[in-house]
Amino acid sequence: MHFEELQPSPSSLxxxxxxxxxxxxxxxxxxxxxxxxxxxxxxxxxxxxxxxEPWLSITDDGIGMSYLEVLHAMKLGSNSPLEERxxxxxxxxxxxxxxxxxxxxxxxTVISKKDDAITAMxxxxxxxxxxxxxxxxxxxxxxxxxxxxxxxxxxYPSFSSQEHGTIILWRKLDRLDxxxxxxxxxxxxxxxxxxxxxHIEVTFHRFLNKSKGKKALQILFNGDQLVANDPFNxxxxxxxxxxxxxxxxxxxxxxxxxxxxxxxxxxxxxxxQKYAGGSGYLHNQGFYVYRNQRLIIKNTWFRLLAKDxxxxxIRVRIDIPNTLDHVWKIDVKKSHASPPESVxxxxxxxxxxxxxxxxxVFKQKGHRLEARVKEPLWIRTIASGxxxxxxxxxxxxxxxFNQKLGDSEQFELGNVLKSIEASFPSDLYFNDFANxxxxxxxxxxxxxxxxxxxxxxxxxLIEDATQKDTLKQQLLSIEPFASSPNRTINIxxxxxx
Ligand SMILES: Nc1ncnc2c1ncn2[C@@H]1O[C@H](COP(=O)(O)OP(=O)(O)O)[C@@H](O)[C@H]1O
Ligand SMILES: [Mg+2]
Numbered sequence: 001m002h003f004e005e006l007q008p009s010p011s012s013l014x015x016x017x018x019x020x021x022x023x024x025x026x027x028x029x030x031x032x033x034x035x036x037x038x039x040x041x042x043x044x045x046x047x048x049x050x051x052x053e054p055w056l057s058i059t060d061d062g063i064g065m066s067y068l069e070v071l072h073a074m075k076l077g078s079n080s081p082l083e084e085r086x087x088x089x090x091x092x093x094x095x096x097x098x099x100x101x102x103x104x105x106x107x108x109t110v111i112s113k114k115d116d117a118i119t120a121m122x123x124x125x126x127x128x129x130x131x132x133x134x135x136x137x138x139x140x141x142x143x144x145x146x147x148x149x150x151x152x153x154x155x156y157p158s159f160s161s162q163e164h165g166t167i168i169l170w171r172k173l174d175r176l177d178x179x180x181x182x183x184x185x186x187x188x189x190x191x192x193x194x195x196x197x198x199h200i201e202v203t204f205h206r207f208l209n210k211s212k213g214k215k216a217l218q219i220l221f222n223g224d225q226l227v228a229n230d231p232f233n234x235x236x237x238x239x240x241x242x243x244x245x246x247x248x249x250x251x252x253x254x255x256x257x258x259x260x261x262x263x264x265x266x267x268x269x270x271x272x273q274k275y276a277g278g279s280g281y282l283h284n285q286g287f288y289v290y291r292n293q294r295l296i297i298k299n300t301w302f303r304l305l306a307k308d309x310x311x312x313x314i315r316v317r318i319d320i321p322n323t324l325d326h327v328w329k330i331d332v333k334k335s336h337a338s339p340p341e342s343v344x345x346x347x348x349x350x351x352x353x354x355x356x357x358x359x360x361v362f363k364q365k366g367h368r369l370e371a372r373v374k375e376p377l378w379i380r381t382i383a384s385g386x387x388x389x390x391x392x393x394x395x396x397x398x399x400x401f402n403q404k405l406g407d408s409e410q411f412e413l414g415n416v417l418k419s420i421e422a423s424f425p426s427d428l429y430f431n432d433f434a435n436x437x438x439x440x441x442x443x444x445x446x447x448x449x450x451x452x453x454x455x456x457x458x459x460x461l462i463e464d465a466t467q468k469d470t471l472k473q474q475l476l477s478i479e480p481f482a483s484s485p486n487r488t489i490n491i492x493x494x495x496x497x
Contacts, residue, residue: 010135011128014102017076022103024175024192025199026335030100031058031168032200032219033090033294033334036207038062038166042218046155047193049186055151056104056170064114064164070121073097074110074138085322090294092325093332097168098123100333106172111146114164120146126172197221198278201229206293231288231298232315233275238262242357247346249327256347257317258354263361281312287347289318289337291325296334304348305355314358316351352433375478389424391417396457396478445480447487454481454491468492 022030028045035043040060047056065073072078079085079094101108106125111118120141129135146156152169159167176185176192200219201208207217208228219226233239240260247254261281264272277284285307289297305311320328328337339347375395381388392398398417402410433440445453454475461474472492475481481488 007132009130010132011125011130013076014123014125014128017099018102020099020103020332022100022333024104025196026333027100027103028056028058028196029200029203030096030334032204034097034168035060035062035166036204036217036294037086037088037090038064040165040217041215042220044155044220046222047189048151049189050151052182052185053171054173054176054186054189056173057152057155058168059155059159059165061162061165064166065110065112065119066114066117067119069114070110070112070119071138074121074123087322088292089322090292090334092322092330092334095332096334101168101170104173104175105170106174107170109141109149109169109171110166111141111152111159111169112166113160113162118143118146118160124172197226198229201226202231202277202298203295204228205230205295206290229277231275231277231284231295232259232317233261233271234259236262236267236271238266240357240361242354245350247343249324249340249343252321252324254321254324254343255317255319256350257319258350258357259315259317260354260358260361261313261315263313282307282309285312285314287316287318289320289328291320291328291330291334292322293319294334296330297337301351302339302344302347304344305351310359310362311355312358313361314354316354318347348435349430352430376482377479389426390421393417396460397453400456400460442483445484450480450484450487451491454488455495457481458492458495462497468495468497471497 032043035058038060040062042061044059045057046059048054074097075094076098077094079091085091097110098108102123102125107122108124109120109122111120113119122139122141124139127139146152149156149169151171152167155167159165173189176188180188200221204217204219205228208219208226209230210216216228234241239262242258242260245256247256261275262272275281284299286299286301286305287297288295288299299315301307327340327343330337375392377392377395377397379390379392381390393414398413402413405413457478458471458475461471472489475488475492476485
């Protein structure tokens with residue numbers, strides 16, 4: 001046996017890495033991740049069409065890099081995904097800076113300042129050679145080289161007076177379809193950057209917003225200050241915040257926070273439009289997954305639920321720590337991930353509850369009917385955060401029966417009812433409901449039994465209800481008659497009073 005040296009060819013490897021599916025918005029977000037991890041407080045994005053030679057720069061005031069650190073940062077696969085990362089690290093594969101940049105441009109320049117020293121290095125795909133020995137060599141720029149980069153002339157003076165920080169500069173942006181005319185390409189660039197701006201405002205909304213004890217991150221977009229775009233409209237009173245729940249995987253916690261956004265009748269037209277988020281509520285419903293506060297996946301139900309008109313106001317936030325990256329299979333672009341089966345099962349349970357709350361906002365009619373039921377058989381009580389279902393001991397059918405019983409029998413009936421309450425098969429019921437809500441049925445009360453039940457109750461009511469309409473109204477507010485309004489009305493219509 002012997003070994004052969006098999007070095008990848010730099011130029012073909014780099015060229016193929018360009019097409020792993022970044023778009024300009026996801027690519028910019030990946031570069032911004034590095035700035036945030038480096039502790040930046042202000043990130044300045046600049047771009048210019050520059051007479052058909054467009055460029056884009058992302059400058060931060062983070063900790064910056066030394067000569068060796070820039071060298072390391074420019075290397076493909078600088079950090080292994082198997083390495084344990086700092087808790088607030090937004091990085092993953094040690095590829096982001098390179099793959100994101102090359103997906104958009106052929107020339108990547110990194111200029112960084114740390115400990116009073118400025119280091120500048122550059123990858124230019126047009127200069128990368130085929131052989132591994134020459135191809136992986138990187139260009140190191142000196143002060144003079146940097147001063148000759150014309151597009152930096154307005155940016156560099158203020159950068160060099162910063163204590164520390166980094167400039168990422170993209171030139172040779174060749175992805176704007178070369179066959180189009182220059183005018184169309186310029187328009188296209190502006191359009192794409194408009195999309196990128198929205199993407200950044202939503203992806204980093206939790207950084208752009210001030211949070212407890214932390215100053216908000218500032219991102220400037222060609223001079224404009226970006227504003228947090230919170231997909232849950234948390235500042236509105238009309239947003240329903242459902243109870244937070246936790247899911248555990250490998251002993252690590254994920255937090256699930258469901259929201260139902262305000263129904264259009266509850267907010268101004270402008271506000272309703274704003275949170276529709278471009279492609280609309282129907283499209284934007286679903287899970288929103290955050291890794292270390294940064295949005296990675298939005299508006300998907302992971303095939304656990306169909307995007308229905310009735311659930312369109314539901315958005316569920318999931319927070320995952322970066323220690324669960326491998327479980328969620330986060331991809332290089334940080335724009336795709338898929339939950340493992342165990343997580344899906346837990347999410348399935350959560351959404352069936354959430355689905356109900358979301359639909360209720362629309363089913364105004366059903367909602368009102370429910371509110372009109374004055375004598376339900378089951379009572380739902382919420383006390384100190386706990387939800388309890390119990391039997392309504394004052395329900396007419398129960399009271400009527402009770403009156404016929406002696407003391408010891410009343411006591412026994414009390415015991416029977418308590419045992420029924422205490423053994424309500426909630427786990428089984430919930431599981432069934434979560435898996436196949438459409439197959440769930442209540443036991444049917446046979447026609448004759450229903451009628452005799454109704455007549456029993458009607459007879460006690462008849463004393464003060466001389467009119468059929470009043471009787472109907474009263475019976476329709478009592479269960480089980482309220483759930484079968486047609487049957488109830490038919491029987492009363494046949495009655496002779
Ligand atoms: N703006 C920046 N400020 C400081 N360090 C940076 C910056 N950008 C990149 N780096 C360094 O370069 C490394 C490689 O970055 P990247 O290719 O995006 O991979 P990853 O983020 O997965 O580590 C980072 O881990 C970080 O140490
Ligand atoms: Mg990174």
